[in-house]
Amino acid sequence: MNDIEIAQQAKMDKITEVAAKIGLDSSQIEQYGDYKAKIKLPVGSQKTKGKLILVTAINPTPAGEGKSTVTVGLGDAFSLLQKKVIIALREPSLGPVMGMKGGATGGGYSQVVPMEDINLHFTGDMHALTTANNTLAALIDNHIYQGNQLHLDQRRVQWKRVLDINDRALRHVVIGIGGVTQGIPREDGFDITVASELMAILCLAKNLADLKRRIGQIVIGYTAEKKPVTVAQLGVTGAISLLLKDALKPNLVQTLAHTPAIVHGGPFANIAHGCNSVLATRTGLELADYTLTEAGFGADLGAEKFLDIKAPVLGKTPDTIVIVATVRALKMHGGRAKSELKTEDLTALRAGYANLQKHVANMKRYGIPVVVAINRFTSDTTAELQQLQELCAQDKTAAVVADVWAKGGAGALELARKVVELSAEEHTFKPLYKADAGIKEKIEQIVTQIYGGTEVVYSPKALRQLKSFAEFGWDRLPVCMAKTQYSLSDNPKALGAPKDFAIHVREFVPKLGAGFIVALTGNVLTMPGLPKVPAANGMDLSDDGTVSGLY
Structure with missing residues (x-):
């Protein structure tokens, strides 16, 4: 069976x-x-x-x-x-x-x-997270359309829409087209729901009060002067929290x-x-x-x-x-x-x-x-x-x-x-890095001590972001590495225990509500795609409601 x-x-x-x-x-x-x-x-x-x-x-x-x-x-x-x-x-x-x-x-x-x-x-739960995430996205675009009192730069909106299914066609999209009543046109994109910052917040919140605090701290984008704008400033912390209470x-x-x-x-x-x-x-x-x-x-x-x-x-x-x-x-x-x-x-x-x-x-x-x-x-x-x-x-x-x-x-x-x-054995936990260490130091520890790499290579964009994070006081947060799961390196084809490799950090995503900085390495994607023959092709439902093909 x-x-x-x-x-x-x-x-x-x-x-x-x-x-x-x-x-x-x-x-x-x-x-x-x-x-x-x-x-x-x-x-x-x-x-x-x-x-x-x-x-x-x-x-x-x-x-x-x-x-x-x-x-x-x-x-x-x-x-x-x-x-x-x-x-x-x-x-x-x-x-x-x-x-x-x-x-x-x-x-x-x-x-x-x-x-x-x-x-x-x-x-x-997944539907609640998807709805809460996309409600916030709708509120952001409505704010821009209705006068943009927070002076959000529409080119620097960080908050993406989500869907809990692999859909490569939604990775990069244009929204707001179709005339003056359809919103402000801008580039956007979808992540998979489980990559949403709201998912991370839900999984790290200690209680409802902590959930609300974390949601309020989410950075949704930046002004033209590159100043961060948060959910709390948008005034919708309570509404987004309400959608996640259950x-x-x-x-x-x-x-x-x-x-x-x-x-x-x-x-x-x-x-x-x-x-x-x-x-x-x-x-x-x-x-x-x-x-x-x-x-x-x-x-x-x-x-x-x-x-x-x-x-x-x-x-x-x-x-x-x-x-x-x-x-x-x-x-x-x-x-x-x-x-x-x-x-x-x-x-x-x-x-x-x-x-x-x-x-x-x-x-x-x-x-x-x-x-x-x-x-x-x-x-x-x-x-x-x-x-x-x-x-x-x-x-x-x-x-x-x-x-x-x-x-x-x-x-x-x-x-x-x-x-x-x-x-039952006595043991003493030894953290990988000091909590107050800088982002670069933390990444170096992860790469050299855990992955077995020898160096970290940062893109020009990542280096610029690190400079901004220091100005905002975000440079001591924990680091969440986004990396291929198939290898210790950032090359999915390098199996076993590769040696003498570099990890390439192409971009950072600040997730202040979750309380960490995401480092995007290699070619890892936040919206996966479906394979040539998806598992869905083998699934069915009989006339009496019996599910088959779900494994």
């Missing part, structure tokens, strides 16, 4: 029963049918009493890594060990669901359900094994900070003894941003980091083609191990215990699995095989026991 068929055969608990497992009664949740709910805020004591486990991975490949699948399976294993656990995941974006990646609810017998709902419209509440669902799961927020890790909401993670830490969360793409992106951007806001660093790897993916990093991965190849595995080795060293550099989860595929041979464990052992890293797709939580019991053991 495929993923959706397994999910459709599941017998789910009522969401009130799931809530009761973590100490919430019906008055503390808002039900969206029988199997979904939003958690009313605040909950618990607002003290982060539980252990935090961060699940990350090697650089992704077409071979598949299964980070979400391992996270869900590991959570179910904790349940089997009678541990009070909550899984905290990101919400899927319709862009990848309809495009190339597919859904983001795990796989096999390690899934969160209802799978179709979560992967499609869920509780409407989206701010974390969503509660369950796994196939009925483990409570909070699925909330969904910023991409290659163009945003790649972590689920602070409120979701805090809720888990308040209500459970163990909270398992993940960060998007490889550890060079999602995990670095979790540790350097999210953790300071959360007020808690991970007690253990789990790095997911597969034999298949490491053989691709070692030079094998996707069509050749079912054939045993210890040489390619050894070569590709360099990618995993670099990620492990990076995470250990933060002073946090690390364990490698080898996500087992049916084509993996005993010799390959043993070799990978031996390679990790040589670097004094625990590596445990997890068979979660086929066996669910039962396939991750050994991994769960190891995580419990490591989480």
